[in-house]
Amino acid sequence: MPNINAQQPLAGIKVLDFSTLLPGPLATLILAEAGAEVIKIERPGRGDEMRSYRPKFGADSVNFAMLNRGKKSLAVDLKDAKVRKQLVPLIQEADVVVEQFRPGVMDRLGLGYDAMNAMNPRIIYCAITGYGQTGPRADVAAHDINYVAESGMLSLAAGEDGAPIVPPALIADIGGGTYPAVINILLALRARDASGTGCKLDIAMGDNLFTFLYWAMGNGLAAGEWPKPGGDLVTGGSPRFFVYRTRDDRFVAAAPLEQKFWEKFCDAIQLEAVFRDDAKDAAATKRAVAKRMREKTAAEWQALFVGKDLCSCVVATMQEALDDPHFKARGVFSRKVTADGKSVIALPVPVDNAFRKANIEAGYPALGSDNGILK
16 A cells, blocks of 8 residues: 555645635645645735734744644735736746635735636635625625624524623634635645636635534424524533533533433433433423532543443543543644744644654744745
8 A cells, every 4th residue: 555645645736825814824734734835925024913913932923833834934015016026936836825805805916816817727716705705795894703693603502691602613714714715625626637727716604604504404494493592402402412510610511312322321320210201391301410410520420421431521621631641642732833942732633644744843934934935
């Protein structure tokens, strides 16, 4: 069997990254980890705004370091026609361009898809925006929580007072922007192998959130049962998919959805027989489970769950997760990003080790560190 590490899948692919902050930079990080050469285009002086965030790691923020590991950096003023002319040879050599401006900005700079396609018909031009290149909201300013709100997703996550809870992850940026961008870039590269020509990709973070809501759409469209926060299987309406407080004010995430797991769970917590048929009164069963969970500490429940195969666990802190023996054994945190002789865990990305470089440490680029490649 050939060693595919000897030739990474994206080795020889050149990516020009005009994006900033999170969606685009994470997408190009994934491409870089699979072997692509990523050249980050930044404004002189300040660079990507993410560089200025805190906490610092080296000269820049740790956020920037994690998202831009192994890339190159050009500091150029895109408003300067002479500078844009210097980019032409790179555009002619590039396979992929990623940008994250509002629709029309790159066109006004003379760097839109039509202009680049004229220079390089094989170029794959990926534009990531909140609302897409067309439509009534195409030019509206927004952030992750706005896209999550307008997709209907936020309405399904409510606290005890009924108000939506701010999600703990940037779902739209990553799930609606980064991952669809990578998927479609790879599809476009495959299509180019057959056609010889590139294309423009319109990645809209808001559009792509509906994929996560398949069950909510199905319930509403097929049965007229539009979901509500706290009232459905995966929004807190079932005792079989809920977060319970323990005696020491930690939490257990219980998900014994299937009957076989539910029966094991009920046995483990010694739930009274009258509450085990949760179809009769789900709310009463949930209250009974909650009462039982308050009788032991998180550590006691964790010890009791070991080896019982019942889809329940203690809610880990971030520190605990980074020290988890399972993730360590899997090598999830084995790669490092370095700066000034120090290192921190590199951001894990969903690229199989078979497609990644063997070396586990890499730095991130200083602003303009690769300006020497401009002609």
